[in-house]
Amino acid sequence: MNDTAALPFELERRLTRFVFEEARLLDERRFADWLSLFAPEGLYWVPSEPGQISPTDTLSLFCERKPLLAVRIERLTHPNHFAQQPVTRTHHHVSGVLAQRSSQPGIDFEIHASLIVAESRADDQRWYAGRTTHQLRTNPTGCPQPFEIMLKRVDLINCDAPHRILAVPF
Amino acid sequence: MRVSPDLMNHPPLVRWRPPLARRLAPCPLMPSINPADLFRDDRVHRAVYVDPEVFALEQDRVFRTAWLYAGHESQVPSAGDYAKVMLGPDEVLLVRESNGSLAMLHNRCPHRGSCLVGEPRGHLARFRCPYHAWTFGLDGHLIGVPMSDGYSGELDLRDPALQLTRVARVESYRGFIFASHAASGPSLQDFLGSLASALDNMVDRAPAGTLTQAGGTLRMAYRGNWKLFMENATDLVHPSVVHESSVAAARTHREALGADPQTAQTLQMLLSNGLGMPQWAEVPLHADPHGHVYMGGFYKSGVIAPARTDPVFERYRAALLERHGETETARILGVDRFNNLIWPNLSVNARFGVLRQVQPVSVNHTVISSTCFRFDGAPDEMFDLTLQFLNTASSASSMVASDDLEIFERCQRGLEASVDPWIDIRRGRAGDSRAADGSVAAPGTSELPIRNQLQAWLSHMQAGPRGTTAR
Numbered sequence: 001m002n003d004t005a006a007l008p009f010e011l012e013r014r015l016t017r018f019v020f021e022e023a024r025l026l027d028e029r030r031f032a033d034w035l036s037l038f039a040p041e042g043l044y045w046v047p048s049e050p051g052q053i054s055p056t057d058t059l060s061l062f063c064e065r066k067p068l069l070a071v072r073i074e075r076l077t078h079p080n081h082f083a084q085q086p087v088t089r090t091h092h093h094v095s096g097v098l099a100q101r102s103s104q105p106g107i108d109f110e111i112h113a114s115l116i117v118a119e120s121r122a123d124d125q126r127w128y129a130g131r132t133t134h135q136l137r138t139n140p141t142g143c144p145q146p147f148e149i150m151l152k153r154v155d156l157i158n159c160d161a162p163h164r165i166l167a168v169p170f
Numbered sequence: 171m172r173v174s175p176d177l178m179n180h181p182p183l184v185r186w187r188p189p190l191a192r193r194l195a196p197c198p199l200m201p202s203i204n205p206a207d208l209f210r211d212d213r214v215h216r217a218v219y220v221d222p223e224v225f226a227l228e229q230d231r232v233f234r235t236a237w238l239y240a241g242h243e244s245q246v247p248s249a250g251d252y253a254k255v256m257l258g259p260d261e262v263l264l265v266r267e268s269n270g271s272l273a274m275l276h277n278r279c280p281h282r283g284s285c286l287v288g289e290p291r292g293h294l295a296r297f298r299c300p301y302h303a304w305t306f307g308l309d310g311h312l313i314g315v316p317m318s319d320g321y322s323g324e325l326d327l328r329d330p331a332l333q334l335t336r337v338a339r340v341e342s343y344r345g346f347i348f349a350s351h352a353a354s355g356p357s358l359q360d361f362l363g364s365l366a367s368a369l370d371n372m373v374d375r376a377p378a379g380t381l382t383q384a385g386g387t388l389r390m391a392y393r394g395n396w397k398l399f400m401e402n403a404t405d406l407v408h409p410s411v412v413h414e415s416s417v418a419a420a421r422t423h424r425e426a427l428g429a430d431p432q433t434a435q436t437l438q439m440l441l442s443n444g445l446g447m448p449q450w451a452e453v454p455l456h457a458d459p460h461g462h463v464y465m466g467g468f469y470k471s472g473v474i475a476p477a478r479t480d481p482v483f484e485r486y487r488a489a490l491l492e493r494h495g496e497t498e499t500a501r502i503l504g505v506d507r508f509n510n511l512i513w514p515n516l517s518v519n520a521r522f523g524v525l526r527q528v529q530p531v532s533v534n535h536t537v538i539s540s541t542c543f544r545f546d547g548a549p550d551e552m553f554d555l556t557l558q559f560l561n562t563a564s565s566a567s568s569m570v571a572s573d574d575l576e577i578f579e580r581c582q583r584g585l586e587a588s589v590d591p592w593i594d595i596r597r598g599r600a601g602d603s604r605a606a607d608g609s610v611a612a613p614g615t616s617e618l619p620i621r622n623q624l625q626a627w628l629s630h631m632q633a634g635p636r637g638t639t640a641r
Binding site: 063067161164165166 | 384388392412418430432436553561566569572
């Protein structure tokens, strides 16, 4: 359940900015910085079915908590990651950001946004579209980021289609 | 022959269809290709991977004759349930008939050829063509035709040509449904040979004795020939090279991942690719006369999955003991075969309840479709590891498979170059040891699986079409 009442302007601006900056870190291939936005138990999840309820009853395109995500991020910069020779360039277009308070235990805010990703690698350009859901909690230390990601969920419109290599997170 | 760069990631998917001439004449008198010229025990010609003519012939002679996995009984539990399946080059429907039996029907109206259903699965009482409303029963028989007076009495509803076309042969093996477009040929049991035991082992691992398909499907695609996946699945020299980056990253994070049972299995999978050649050589390969292959002794050193003693597993083991007793339970859990490849296009992993099927789309475009099963009667949590296994191994994002897919695409591009046309497949040839039943064993680092798969390929390609689809 989310509280749909309008957030104070300044708070909404900070939450929206967090989502924009999170996407920019991926586009700039600052993967370690991107990973640092996740809470220790934070989950990055891309379901394989429209409206999928859970990652534990159905397969997923990505389903990684921070420790496993750390392996993925480390691998992205390995010189012999062959699927990244040459590297994938991405452009995340994030719009329609809607931030709400969350009443879910351990979650302070839930942010919905529209996402289009253009991906380019070796003369091959691909497009992905979908919606993102960020569940954030206020970072207890307040540093380096004011919020921590408990969940980033990406619902692609073609989540159940055959996919070629998905190397870089959405 | 070169693949043109994609404008989009999912261009309109043009599935290969036999040229009209070949359809009209299913037994071409003089095909331009002689398959025997393309493969010898020590080498294979690049045309086998890149030539559209070879692909066309394969669709006739391999995918329209061999037994192909076509679904699981649990996908269609109730009368009227259907699931759309690609059976070789053709879209067919797996249907549960009113009397409880299974039908496999071409998704094609005999009137103007329109596909009858569009959804991948569903439930209906009868089929109704969306074009001119011809209706058919669940068994494919023609029920009614609008404007039947337009036929001046010439139209007989019982005319065999007006019924939905049934796939020639359909058989279920312990819930796994296989089908063949050929009206004759070896029985399913003969065809499966020693690989039937891989399916047995998956069913035996379910305490209730049945499996239920669950968890959806993951599909990954690559721009390369379908054989590249099958040949790689039992190639044990590639892992430490191709997967170097995930091995290195996993080693760095070994402690954090190993502490959590949720990630310990994934860690093991990533690390296992870093085994040395002597360890891989100890994995025995087994090749079956029909082209099937499996790797044995795979879990002995904890490869792929750690040995389990946790409470969930103990509850699972107790349920198995109740059904099978001590000795049989130990035997079932002790089967440590990995990547049981049922030629031409199925990979079975019994321990995790996982199937991976290779779907050729065109000579240089392949889709890998992965599905999984719940072991009926097992604790729900056992399914978590099945999902984790496929998420880690068979998603397009997989830290393992993505490098394999990249290599398949590089092989395809390399083989399209018209330099030396021959590919060397001699590795380990001197170490092959043939048993009386025709099976061959070799150490894990041998290229025996590639030679064995191509041998089956050649015998199908030389045999020609075995028959046409029955009505």
